[in-house]
Amino acid sequence: MSGTVYPKTESDRMNIRKVAIVGASGYSGEELVRLLLSHPHAELTAVTSRQYAGQPLAAIFPKFANHPRARALRFSEPKAEWLAKEAQVVFLALPHGVAAEFAVPLLELGCQVIDLSADFRVRSAAVYKEFYGHDHPAPGLLARAVYGLPEIYRAQVKTASLVASPGCYPTSILLPLIPLLNAGLIRPEGMIADSLSGVSGAGRKAELDYLFVECNESARPYGVPKHRHLSEIEQELSLAAGANVVLQFTPHLIPVNRGILTTLYATPSNPGAPAEFGERVASCYRAAYGQEPFVRLLEGKALPDTKNVVGTNVIEIAWRLDPRTGRLLVMSAEDNLVKGASGQAVQSMNLMCGFPETAGLL
Amino acid sequence: MSGTVYPKTESDRMNIRKVAIVGASGYSGEELVRLLLSHPHAELTAVTSRQYAGQPLAAIFPKFANHPRARALRFSEPKAEWLAKEAQVVFLALPHGVAAEFAVPLLELGCQVIDLSADFRVRSAAVYKEFYGHDHPAPGLLARAVYGLPEIYRAQVKTASLVASPGCYPTSILLPLIPLLNAGLIRPEGMIADSLSGVSGAGRKAELDYLFVECNESARPYGVPKHRHLSEIEQELSLAAGANVVLQFTPHLIPVNRGILTTLYATPSNPGAPAEFGERVASCYRAAYGQEPFVRLLEGKALPDTKNVVGTNVIEIAWRLDPRTGRLLVMSAEDNLVKGASGQAVQSMNLMCGFPETAGLL
Amino acid sequence: MSGTVYPKTESDRMNIRKVAIVGASGYSGEELVRLLLSHPHAELTAVTSRQYAGQPLAAIFPKFANHPRARALRFSEPKAEWLAKEAQVVFLALPHGVAAEFAVPLLELGCQVIDLSADFRVRSAAVYKEFYGHDHPAPGLLARAVYGLPEIYRAQVKTASLVASPGCYPTSILLPLIPLLNAGLIRPEGMIADSLSGVSGAGRKAELDYLFVECNESARPYGVPKHRHLSEIEQELSLAAGANVVLQFTPHLIPVNRGILTTLYATPSNPGAPAEFGERVASCYRAAYGQEPFVRLLEGKALPDTKNVVGTNVIEIAWRLDPRTGRLLVMSAEDNLVKGASGQAVQSMNLMCGFPETAGLL
């Protein structure tokens, strides 16, 4: 990454892609709107919402009312043919199962599709059915989809027409673990991921459990022991390890709007002396992420803190070898709605469209 | 405002001013860093902090670590001569009394100075002494300073060398009231301002009163009945009214990081029929702010909400004539650190430097 | 109040009344359960909830599961005849309109009824209809109901069979203003009440507006300018003033679970010298509340803070004469669910049953 911020030149500015967001009224959709409105290479031409169709974008999200690009936007009914006319790139911020219904026609009509749902994250329709409880709605597309973790699949994302943008928890777990598994530094068995998530992760749904009074001054685990995100997490960890990985994963809900803090526990393959192992881990991370614009490796005394990443596309990663237990701790912090959802999706768009990877994300 | 976002052209990009922040380690300073790092016409060349001198910016504010422009920045000792070499525009985010000490030499050395402290907000050294408890440190500069409320003093800000950027509470009170007083729609006497502020308004100071446990699940008035901000508020209201205004002002602390919500009570000068008076107020606001990029007039059923403005330079304004009491209520919401401090200061910089007023603020 | 805590003697303990709560699954109902479970003179025999009928109390409110008295309790369908057999005192924690349906038969069956809804708070069926939008469901009972503000109507509450327990906002406004109006210290016209409420005030309802993410980091006015609570507030203020009072009232929602902070603005009738007026106000409050167990007069530098009263039946009151404006500011803090609802209802029960007024409330 050079020290400059895009757009650098007039010709950069001219390179504009029309984009649409299907399902723009949830929290991920709202964050996509925010990012795309200020993106130097994107023109947001359509936002859809069945619930709010016909209403101005700013009636639902007043905070966009003063943005010059947002004034003309109204929520539309989601219709694939119309979308394909309005946009070259379409983001799907829809529930699983529903997203695939739009991906199929949009791809046929020549759009680039970035799906923020779980529909194309797992490569196996059988695994999808096991975790999501229904047949995969478009199994023929699974082979075509690229898992949109740019730090791992950058080359593939660049040429993809269908990107399955990773889940919020998976991002916070995979980015810290994959380089260590790739390098054989940790053993593939026995890993644990303990995650804390802000309430926006539960979506913009009117349910008692997510009322202010029920969440404020509360901390609680949920969805143990078999969270749906395990399907994509274990798929990717297994690929990195070259072995079947089964992960222990415990999500917790804490009273913040945004942010995921994940603490990972792993066993060194061959620890050797603690200081020397620590250096091998540091080298591994530097090699993997030293040049990555959105990964912050904390090598000093600092530990990750969600407040340092909220509103940004950055993931913070720190690690400690515990000499008493011999275990390696890795901790990460991200914004569940940015690096864990919409920011990462825009990062993929940048790659797919040949824009600078950081465009609109700094 | 056109529908485009700056920089539009290559030549826009070339128009870069070097800027420095003195006192960059508080919350307003931090927010200035954020805004200036992504400003298309600013190059942040120096940040000072006596407390952190010598340390990298990112050691104190990790969230800037991944910004390409921030990597090379370290906190320096604040020294006027050195600052004048490093920067053409200098922001002072210092306590009152201290700011003036830097403004004097920096102006002599040819810098444009934007002061976020209270030092140059009041025109009278006597009023300053009454409210701040010490002699004014540079009374000779008072006549030169422009009160940096661009919606009111745009022309003067454009040619100013010294801008006194308004306080957070004053901004939330003055922007709603000045047009009504200018138009003679409300009476200058008997007005009340009741404000709620987030805790960042208290600054980044280690005091018991601002500990998490002392503020969370708490709501409390403070500083009644004579808050220091009244000096600048009453000065500007009096100018708008053409009469001496004495305001009742009650600030409260509520458990949010950012945001000020102000509820104002005023008496119509000549109300007439409620519907007709409401229309006169609406017309007055439309005339004053209809084209303003950072004022959002809520004309429908919506009421201001700090969450709609946090992180933006926008102030929301809504109003209701209460037919039962005959009083006019005006409500505003702003981010105390953006429109109430650093964003507004950048807005002034844009004007002083001939940049588009919204540059770096959308 | 003596320095001892009830029950003092064995005979106190023997004096037990059976009580029931109709509508026990909302926040006020939950708080009533908490207070009555530990009340030395109450035996909670029945809790009703249409939604949860048949379920154990502790399935919905796990925090009561370890209380020995709570183990046997299950939610029942609300049926007046059955309730009258189970309980001598019945609390109604129901929506307005519905409460009256239960009050009528329960009173006929000989129960003492304490209604936390708005159904019996206003003396005029016409005012009820104006503010609540439907005919009063039991106008014949209005004359019989006593407004359950013990500090004002202690004698009447003691002999009442039907107590209309005041609303949360009204309590925070009436207790500070009534003594001043009674004493003629402030003028009845032009008063303003600006209130901040925790989110539990909105009830335990699954609505988007009250989701954690929508309330956290948010502050907003609502329901201006004609909130329903004005009906009872103005009734009681008018009685105290001996004149028709029209109040300006602005409620705001802030991100705390519990607590109401109210700031009141009034004009002294005949202020005289500020210090002397201040002393007259102080004397007035001392005479009215100096011996009240649940009113805390702050006479020094302290100002009210909701965190000092949350979980208690206390209201804090402080006041300042502003010499600049000549106005009197009075500020109060209470727990909206205790002094503003369930605690005050228990205080009334104590009076109605001849128990010590503080029983179960210290």
Next chain:
Amino acid sequence: MSGTVYPKTESDRMNIRKVAIVGASGYSGEELVRLLLSHPHAELTAVTSRQYAGQPLAAIFPKFANHPRARALRFSEPKAEWLAKEAQVVFLALPHGVAAEFAVPLLELGCQVIDLSADFRVRSAAVYKEFYGHDHPAPGLLARAVYGLPEIYRAQVKTASLVASPGCYPTSILLPLIPLLNAGLIRPEGMIADSLSGVSGAGRKAELDYLFVECNESARPYGVPKHRHLSEIEQELSLAAGANVVLQFTPHLIPVNRGILTTLYATPSNPGAPAEFGERVASCYRAAYGQEPFVRLLEGKALPDTKNVVGTNVIEIAWRLDPRTGRLLVMSAEDNLVKGASGQAVQSMNLMCGFPETAGLL
């Protein structure tokens, strides 16, 4: 536990012990004040604070101002001889190192001492020095101290003169794990404790890290990998396991005032069929805690939530065998200031004094 609440009889009431709190101005001290003011068998006669000596208790903690028993209390300088005259039972809510200085003379003067610091929690002066960084100030007392976890050491607490009340994290970890280790159901090696704590756990100290703005909207680990509480945790786990236990422990700070949520990971010794192992765990917990008044075993679908225990002396415990990993998850929730500190200390006092164990705690 019977279904009645103490005091039952007049003679219960007469059984009153005079108690003092040394170091009453911190959060644990404040909570002790709250509990002891309403305790049926305690008369709080002295509260000390070097910082606030001479000031009324209610000047620092306004919320106690209306409690009849609190009115006469002022903070005193802590002096052992005077304390021994004023009280039979003395609670020490002091920093480690300082507590021992008071424990020695108070015990000599015949007081019962309940120490909430770490000074007497570990049996070995060498371990103390390793974790606390200085020589133990009173090693001769270590053998006399009883670790005040009543569910585990009830008989010893009853006859103790010096109780070392456990730390907040240790309580949340030990109560779930000890029965399983005692029964040999889990293996002593490889256990992990991942804990989330409210900010009151950091104490009432004016430090930047604990400011509202620094903690709100933040989640972060800290103190990894060797937290001081590990000394007492591993001591007690090792005793339960009959083997040396080394625990992985990661504390996190989350933005709530109170509460600890701990998630524990353990390996079954001999799992057998999952359903059958689950039943063995359930039986083990029922045998250990089925009759305990302050342990809530969640056997259905519910999981622990700090909001269900805040303000109470209860710890919630739930467990799941993960059939995918073979690991046992145990989750607990407690109020760090009640069951994790002051409530548990009062529970010990009840046992030491022959009061009903739940007196003042329901």
